[in-house]
Amino acid sequence: MSQLPCLLSADPTAPFPPPDTALASPNGLLAIGGDLSVPRLLNAYRHGVFPWYSAGQPLLWWSPDPRTVFRIDREGVHLPSRFRRRLRRSAWTLRADHAFEAVIRRCAGIRRDGQRGTWITDAMIRAYLDLHRAGHAHSIEVVDDDGSGGGRLVGGLYGVAVGRMFFGESMFSAESGGSKVALAGLARRLHEWGWPLLDAQVENAHLLSLGAVAMPRAEFLGAVARQVALPSPPGDWRERFGTMAAMELAEGRPAAPPAG
Structure with a gap:
């Protein structure tokens, strides 16, 4: 095990170092x-x-072991029964890629316990906006339909899709439960499409309470290699995701066949 992370070359397509050379402490620091x-x-x-890095730090790259994931092919995202009962009366609606910049900026503005500032720096925002324009970074938005046709943003998340693998990055709630609905709605769509995993990166109590599990890094990387090699489904995410009423999530996910 190396004692210092690898220094990346100037070539953006050069291979990353082998994941088993990542540091054990801090867990997963690779390059x-x-x-x-x-x-x-x-x-x-x-x-x-x-x-994943903070302002004032050099750019850091991570591959932790184990990896925190939602097994979409198994239990997926778990919403507490009390919260699901509340959703039966909800007027919230989910959609994708209508307000990517607003979502990432709201995520950047969240103040989290134990953190000073945010890791979603201006440079990160610019980079993921570029990735969004390239068709790989996506937002899931939860809006409160006020009858105007626009709706007020009450929660959301953003992440990266490559092939048929989704890598979650961050989420926020402007109203209680907004991020849970975004996550559960994304998981519902991924289940319908037959995508087996949703990467959640690093464990925390909130993710575990929603059904996230630890996956050994070697198993995770094997699954990623298979999923990113598959062709991305046609169509942009606005059309492919469509709209979803939050109340649809109140009864749990249906056993729909994969749509590919």
């Missing part, structure tokens, strides 16, 4: 440096690596 260009980010995600 340092490079850039946040679209080719570099896609190279990273295809190999189960993601950037």
Whole structure:
């Protein structure tokens, strides 16, 4: 096990170091440096690596062991029964990619316990906007339909899709439960499409309460390699995701056949 993370080359398509060379403490720190260009980010995600650093730090790349995931092919996202009862009366609606920049900026503005500032820096926002324009970064938005046709953003998440694998990055709630609905709605669609995993990166109590599980890194990377090699389904995410009433999530997910 190396004692220092690898310094990346200037070539954004150069291979990342082997994941088993990542540090055990801090867990998963694999490499340092490079850039946040679209080719570099896609190279990273295809190999189960993601950037995570704070303002004032160098650019850091991670591949933790184990990896925190939602098993869409099994239990998926679990919503507490009390919360599902509340959804039966909800006027919220879910959609995708109508307000990507608003979602990532709201995620950047969230103040989290134990953190000073945010890891979603201005450079990260610019990079993921580029990735969104390239068709790989997506937002799931939860809006409160006020009858005006626009709706007020009450929660959301964003992440990266490569092939048939989704890598979650961050989520936010402007009203209680907004992020849970975004996550459960995304999981519902991924289940319908036959995508088996939703990457949640690093464990925390909130994710575990929603059904996230730990997956050994080697198993996770094997699954990622299979999923990113599959062709991305046709159509943009606005059309493919469509709209979903939050009340649809009140009864749990249906046993729909994979749509491919």
